[in-house]
Amino acid sequence: MTNRLIGTTNHGFAQYAQEEIRRLVPGVKFSVLEPGEVFLIHTDISIVEMQEKLRGQEPIFLRHVQPVTEEFPITKTRADLEELIEFVQGLGGVFAPGEKIAVQVRKTAGVKPEYTPYGVKEALDPILVQAHGVEPVVRGEDRVISIYLGKEALYWGISRPEDNLSDWSGGAVRYKQEEGQVSRAKFKLLEAEERFGLDFASFERALDIGAAPGGWSSLLLERGLQVTAVDPGHMDAELAKHPKLTHLKKNAGDVQFGEEEFDLLVCDMSWSPKQMSKLVADLLYSLKPSGTAVITVKLMHGKPFQTVKETMQTFEGKLELIQAKQLFHNREELTLHLRKR
Ligand SMILES: C[S@@+](CC[C@H](N)C(=O)[O-])C[C@H]1O[C@@H](n2cnc3c(N)ncnc32)[C@H](O)[C@@H]1O
Structure with missing residues (x-):
């Protein structure tokens, strides 16, 4: 099983999403990143093929998916950021000049690094501008850099928002509560x-x-x-x-x-x-x-x-x-x- 993606569901619904993914791609394997909601999908088919299958027959319970092309061990100290910056500086031929890039960073609940997920984005945005001439954005991106901070490792992947099934980080849609809003419904x-x-x-x-x-x-x-x-x-x-x-x-x-x-x-x-x-x-x-x-x-x-x-x-x-x-x-x-x- 050489290729990996991270799947995310609402809490408690991972087993149903996995059942749906298994029906789409028999033989696929899973490992838990956060019980009941975030998991690694291990597959023999390519990431692109997997994304096509998921988009073609979108599983009901899969809220978000992101590719994993790199995995770095983390110490949860600021040294992780230095390493990540070095990695991003060294990425050659990955981005088109002026490309709109959204850096979306999430972490496993309970893991408390010295830096916040937003701190990772703040550290990377200027490097992306200086080293690759891209335009960092929050919405309306051409592509997304998805970073997931697990207990022991950082998972990295780049994809188009449509391949993630949702353009919100982890599919967590955050609308602003308005004054006088009748109900959260x-x-x-x-x-x-x-x-x-x-x-x-x-x-x-x-x-x-x-x-x-x-x-x-x-x-x-x-x-x-x-x-x-x-x-x-x-x-x-x-x-x-x-x-x-x-x-x-x-x-x-x-x-x-x-x-x-x-x-x-x-x-x-x-x-x-x-x-x-x-x-x-x-x-x-x-x-x-x-x-x-x-x-x-x-x-x-x-x-x-x-x-x-x-x-x-x-x-x-x-x-x-x-x-x-x-x-x-x-x-x-x-x-x-x-x-x-
Ligand atoms: C979750 S609330 C709806 C919230 C609403 N969509 C909103 O945005 O404020 C469910 C509503 O369904 C109503 N309801 C339940 N059974 C009903 C029925 N047989 N006929 C009409 N309304 C019903 C309840 O009175 C309740 O107000």
């Missing part, structure tokens, strides 16, 4: 928009099922949509005054709409997937053909693949699955991106 829909390449502003009328207190509705309203929110619970008092919001203070089983009234359906009901999918399926007449649906599915009994399968069985013939993904902002759940047939 808003981040889930924001991440789904980014991850699934959606543009909510291109829709007109949304149905938000399980909407209270209104984080998701608030994002859709910000994007200019007319929103119908269904939830027996209270919506945020300020949001409830929004002229483009209608709140039906009811159970999703007790509402009725016109045929094909909406072009977007979102549902973030933290309820049993069976009940949720039945309620959603019964409301699909109100979604236009080819309309988009974004749905959170709670993972209840440690059988996530079965849960996705059963949920899709309820939607059979009605909704087509575009992608299932566990987002960074999903806890014990995952998110489905679907299209009405």
